[in-house]
Amino acid sequence: MAAINADLSVNGYTFEDIQTLAKEILKHTSLRPKIALICGTGLGGIAEVVENPITVPYESIPGFPVSTVEGHSGNFVFGTLGGKQVLLMRGRLHYYEGYPMWKVAMPVRVMKAMGIETLLLTNAAGGLNPKYNTGDLMIIKDHIDLPGLTGECVLIGKNDTRFGPRFIATNATYDHDLRSKFKQVVLELGYGNILQEGVYIMIGGPTFSSAAEARVLRMFGADAVGMSTVPESVVGRHSGMRIFGVSLISDMVDMEDGSKFLVTHEDVLKTANERALLMQKVFVKFIHLID
Numbered sequence: 001m002a003a004i005n006a007d008l009s010v011n012g013y014t015f016e017d018i019q020t021l022a023k024e025i026l027k028h029t030s031l032r033p034k035i036a037l038i039c040g041t042g043l044g045g046i047a048e049v050v051e052n053p054i055t056v057p058y059e060s061i062p063g064f065p066v067s068t069v070e071g072h073s074g075n076f077v078f079g080t081l082g083g084k085q086v087l088l089m090r091g092r093l094h095y096y097e098g099y100p101m102w103k104v105a106m107p108v109r110v111m112k113a114m115g116i117e118t119l120l121l122t123n124a125a126g127g128l129n130p131k132y133n134t135g136d137l138m139i140i141k142d143h144i145d146l147p148g149l150t151g152e153c154v155l156i157g158k159n160d161t162r163f164g165p166r167f168i169a170t171n172a173t174y175d176h177d178l179r180s181k182f183k184q185v186v187l188e189l190g191y192g193n194i195l196q197e198g199v200y201i202m203i204g205g206p207t208f209s210s211a212a213e214a215r216v217l218r219m220f221g222a223d224a225v226g227m228s229t230v231p232e233s234v235v236g237r238h239s240g241m242r243i244f245g246v247s248l249i250s251d252m253v254d255m256e257d258g259s260k261f262l263v264t265h266e267d268v269l270k271t272a273n274e275r276a277l278l279m280q281k282v283f284v285k286f287i288h289l290i291d
C-alpha cells in the first residue's frame with residue numbers, strides 16, 4: 001500500500017524534492033545564472049532577445065506543473081541578456097489555476113537551488129491610481145498580500161529552515177538599488193512619461209474586480225491590482241534573494257457603477273503585446289546594470 005501522508009500542514013515539496021528538480025533542469029545547460037526573470041502575462045517576448053537560448057519545457061521536467069493560462073508558454077530559457085547569464089521563466093503558475101500557494105511559488109525555491117540570487121518579477125496589472133494610464137510601467141515599491149492577510153500566506157505550513165526562517169520581515173522587500181537602476185534605464189530610453197512607482201495588491205482571481213472591490217483596494221492604498229507576484233516575492237525574500245518587480249498597467253480598473261467597460265484577458269494581452277518591444281529594450285539595459 002502507498003504511504004499515506006495525513007499531515008496536511010506539510011507543504012508539497014520537500015527540500016530534497018526541490019534539489020532534485022533543480023538538478024534535473026540544470027542537466028540541460030552548463031550556464032549557471034545568478035539572475036532570474038519571471039515573465040508576466042504576455043511578457044514572455046523578452047525571451048526573444050536572449051542570446052544563445054537553451055529552452056527547457058516544463059513537460060520535460062519530471063514532476064513540474066504546467067501553466068494553463070494563455071500568454072504563459074511554459075518553459076525555462078537559459079542564455080545571455082545584457083551581457084549577463086540569465087534564467088527566464090515563461091509561464092508562471094497562478095493560484096486561480098487551482099494550484100495551492102506553495103506550488104505557485106515552488107519555482108522560486110527551485111531557482112534558489114539553481115544558484116539564483118536576484119529575482120526580477122514582471123506582471124500585467126490593472127491600474128487603480130487615477131493618475132495612471134494603460135501602458136504605464138509601475139515599479140513595485142511595496143505590496144499588499146491580500147490572500148496572505150486573509151490566511152493564504154505562501155509560507156503557511158511547516159517551515160523547513162533550510163529554505164529560510166519561520167518568521168520573516170516583508171517590509172523593504174523591493175530592492176532600492178534595483179529600483180533606481182530600472183528608473184535610470186527607462187528615463188534614458190525616453191519613457192519617463194509612462195514610469196510610475198507604486199503599491200501592488202494581489203487578489204486571488206480569476207475574476208477581475210467589481211467596481212466596489214476596486215474602490216476598496218484603492219482605499220487600502222494600492223496603485224495596481226493583479227493575480228500573481230506576491231507569493232514569488234515572499235518566497236524569494238524568505239530564501240534571501242534580492243527582489244525587483246514591475247507591473248505593466250494593462251488596463252485601468254473601472255471604479256464607477258454602471259460603466260460599460262468590461263475588461264478581458266484579451267485586453268491584457270493586447271497591452272502586453274504593444275509594450276513587448278519596449279520591455280525587451282528596458283530589460284537588456286537593466287540587466288546589464290545589475291551586479
Ligand SMILES: O=P(O)(O)O[C@@H]1C[C@H](O)[C@@H](CO)O1
Nearest residue numbers: 040041123124227228265268
Ligand atoms: O501573470 P500575471 O500576473 O502577469 O497575469 C495577469 C493576472 C492574470 O493572470 C491575467 C489576467 O489577464 O494577467
